[in-house]
Amino acid sequence: MGDGTITAWIAAGAAIAGAVSGGVVTGWFALAGARRQADAAWAAGQRQADAAWDAGRRQADAQLRVATQTLDAQVTAAQRTVRRAAYVTFLAGTDLAHQRRQQWLDSAGSARAGANRDAYRAALPAVREALNVVRLEGPADVTAAAEALEQALAEAVPPDRHGPAHRAFLDAARTALSPPPPVAP
Template sequence: MQDTVAVALITALSTLAAAALTGLIGALSTRRQLAHQLAVARLESAEQRATRRDELRRDAYVGFLSACDQAYRQLDRRWLEAGGNEPRPGYDEAYSAMRAVDEAYNLVLLEGPADVAAAARSVLASLTAEYADQRRLGDEPDDSAVPLRDRHRERWLAAIEERTRRRISFVDVVRPVLDREG
């Protein structure tokens, strides 16, 4: 009978040991799977955040360039219009366009990076200088029936060249940022 009890005890202990070992292996395997799933979820979340940031940056940059285009159109209109003694509505439209560029610039500042914000600031400074130059030249006592472009051809050509140079510089800084993120 002692042999039967001993065999039963050994069988029970080996069954318990096998069950414990199986449970331990299962727990370790589950832990490893959960850790892997957590790492994958974190990676996907980081990729989604990066994709969203890239989209916001691209939208901010495109919005800034679009606002600049609108301001350029208003400034071009002011270069080409002949004035008179009546109030000039083009000044209000150009001012509104300049404000839109300021708002778009704020988004570029928020989205960054710093080198893109600096290039945008350069474009904005160029636009502001051209706008101020037009205001000053338009207020000079002169033949206001002649468009500013014709009265100040060198300044007009310099303004066009400057805006083109600054815009290209902005795009040259933006492209690597978008390529690096894409």
């Protein structure tokens, strides 16, 4: 073999070695680039998943707050309805007892006095029964006013005590039935 052939073989070998090594090097750089892209895509996907999770949690929290507020409002409305009925029943009983007492006092010394006294006394158990319901429903200031009104109907108490006790009960009942002030969010 001549010098030209040896040179050609060396050149061909160098070309093959360069092509092989260049492909490996190029492939290695391509693989490293693909891995960086995959890592970046994974991180972006993770951020999106975290953001979606946070948004879902915030939405669920908001829905829970709305549901809780709605339930609280319904409970309060139902409680007011029950209390109102208890207060109305109590007032109806006290008004009847007061009217019967007044009829008895107005008929003092007449033939109707005994019957009017009995009618007054017959009205008192309904007042006591309604007072027990008011005691159960409360609140404490309404209960205290109701007890004072019931006591103002007693035979031994002067009749002029009924009016102020009646007004005090109405005021306490209205306060208890008033809607609470709105709560700031």
